[in-house]
Amino acid sequence: MEKLVAPSVLAADFGNLQRDVEMVNNSKADWFHIDIMDGVFVPNISFGMPVLKAIGQHANKTLDVHLMIVEPDKYIQTFADLGTDILTVHYEACTHLHRTVQAIKAAGMKAGVALNPHTPIAVLEDIIGDLDLVCIMSVNPGFGGQSFIENTYKKVSQLKHLIEFSNANTLIEIDGGVTDKNANKLIEVGADVLVAGSFVFKSENPTETIENLKALIN
Ligand code: DX5
Numbered sequence: 563m564e565k566l567v568a569p570s571v572l573a574a575d576f577g578n579l580q581r582d583v584e585m586v587n588n589s590k591a592d593w594f595h596i597d598i599m600d601g602v603f604v605p606n607i608s609f610g611m612p613v614l615k616a617i618g619q620h621a622n623k624t625l626d627v628h629l630m631i632v633e634p635d636k637y638i639q640t641f642a643d644l645g646t647d648i649l650t651v652h653y654e655a656c657t658h659l660h661r662t663v664q665a666i667k668a669a670g671m672k673a674g675v676a677l678n679p680h681t682p683i684a685v686l687e688d689i690i691g692d693l694d695l696v697c698i699m700s701v702n703p704g705f706g707g708q709s710f711i712e713n714t715y716k717k718v719s720q721l722k723h724l725i726e727f728s729n730a731n732t733l734i735e736i737d738g739g740v741t742d743k744n745a746n747k748l749i750e751v752g753a754d755v756l757v758a759g760s761f762v763f764k765s766e767n768p769t770e771t772i773e774n775l776k777a778l779i780n
Pocket residue numbers: 570571572573595597628701702703704705706707708737738739740757758759760761
């Protein structure tokens with residue numbers, strides 16, 4: 563399968579948001595990765611519905627929305643209405659994860675679950691068959707621009723085994739500190755989708771950075 567690149571809008575220039583969204587539209591990127599933070603689940607607040615709506619009005623690629631919020635169930639329908647294609651919730655934020663995942667699918671979206679760096683892959687054993695995507699956090703969620711946690715490789719390979727063993731059809735996404743230095747190794751151990759924020763948007767030529775990253779992993 564083709565490996566995917568998902569630039570994280572969190573690292574975009576919000577004063578020129580339409581310009582940056584169009585840059586992604588016209589690049590080799592596959593998805594828009596959109597980080598929603600509530601200041602409770604994570605110690606930071608990013609942006610909410612009005613900004614997602616504005617992004618959606620210009621974006622012409624898959625909207626991959628990563629919720630770093632408590633009680634995500636409250637907003638599932640709203641995210642569907644805003645054009646979300648893939649809605650990812652945190653394992654650590656969902657007491658009734660199975661119910662949440664079913665609700666995401668019932669609202670017409672693909673369902674993803676994100677795991678914090680300290681959360682073992684084994685907690686997904688009994689739900690993996692229901693998941694379209696697992697997002698392995700390779701930094702502690704809340705901020706862009708942090709360094710990649712090396713233990714991630716081990717987790718990706720464990721998750722890959724779990725998916726194969728369960729005959730599941732689940733994509734493995736890596737989020738946090740992704741660069742051209744760790745991309746290849748992540749793909750080798752089983753990653754399908756690489757999220758990249760700072761590496762793309764803080765580079766001199768984001769379009770070229772996306773193209774190079776895409777070429778590197780395919
Ligand atoms: C972190 C977010 C990431 C972040 C990645 O909480 O979930 O998506 O934007 O940014 P970089 O690639 O800069 O680590």
